[in-house]
Amino acid sequence: MNQGASEHTETTTVTVERRSGWWIFFGILGILAVAFVVITPILIYTGAYSIGADAPDARPMQWVMGMTSDAGVAAGARSVIVPINLEDSSRVLRGAGMYAEMCENCHLAPGKEKTEISQGLYPPAPIFFDTGDVLPSAKVFWVIQHGIGSTGMPAWGKTHSPELIWAMVAFLQRMPGMTSAQYDTMLHRAPPHDEDMQMPEH
Numbered sequence: 494m495n496q497g498a499s500e501h502t503e504t505t506t507v508t509v510e511r512r513s514g515w516w517i518f519f520g521i522l523g524i525l526a527v528a529f530v531v532i533t534p535i536l537i538y539t540g541a542y543s544i545g546a547d548a549p550d551a552r553p554m555q556w557v558m559g560m561t562s563d564a565g566v567a568a569g570a571r572s573v574i575v576p577i578n579l580e581d582s583s584r585v586l587r588g589a590g591m592y593a594e595m596c597e598n599c600h601l602a603p604g605k606e607k608t609e610i611s612q613g614l615y616p617p618a619p620i621f622f623d624t625g626d627v628l629p630s631a632k633v634f635w636v637i638q639h640g641i642g643s644t645g646m647p648a649w650g651k652t653h654s655p656e657l658i659w660a661m662v663a664f665l666q667r668m669p670g671m672t673s674a675q676y677d678t679m680l681h682r683a684p685p686h687d688e689d690m691q692m693p694e695h
């Protein structure tokens with residue numbers, strides 16, 4: 494009888510401890526939720542959040558923007574079909590000419606000085622020749638065609654055909670590790686691109 498009573502007491506204690514654990518968990522969750530609901534509008538409406546491009550975003554903002562952008566690009570890239578002859582040398586040269594004209598200002602090029610635009614961008618534009626990474630072609634195509642909202646990266650698909658965008662992709666894939674001599678040689682051999690441009694009809 495005594496033994497039975499003590500067992501019963503132990504079970505009650507464990508149950509009470511578990512319950513108080515849940516209360517603490519929901520309590521913290523509640524406080525965080527209230528803090529989020531109160532602090533977010535204050536930051537948004539009072540202008541307290543620094544929106545300038547001359548300092549990095551706060552960590553939580555970087556996280557939200559980074560995740561949203563990565564997931565959006567990955568989702569878009571899934572329906573892109575990469576041409577089999579992407580690395581065709583005439584395609585690469587065509588892309589080189591377009592890169593110098595439209596991308597170098599922000600993404601820079603081997604042997605070229607930093608530009609005013611490149612130094613003022615936030616988030617900064619990646620420097621393709623300086624990294625060892627070759628990005629997946631489908632992803633690069635999607636980004637060039639659609640751009641990345643809330644950054645300086647424009648949507649080139651509004652004025653350029655998929656064929657021209659593939660030429661830029663082909664050239665970008667050659668960029669990692671490219672020397673200034675290689676870049677200049679390619680530019681020298683690149684066709685002029687003005688006549689390729691497709692302006693949208695009004």
Ligand code: HEC
Nearest residue numbers: 595596599614616617618619633636637641644645646661
């Ligand atoms: C006005 C500046 C600007 C110009 C011009 C520009 N870009 Fe960008 N680009 C950016 C910025 C800024 C980012 C980074 C966006 C981010 O952090 O999400 C970017 C990102 C990219 C990326 C994604 C890289 C990655 O690591 O995911 C590609 C690819 C790219 N640009 C290609 C191009 C090409 C090709 C051109 C020329 C046709 C071009 N960009 C012109 C500013 C620019």
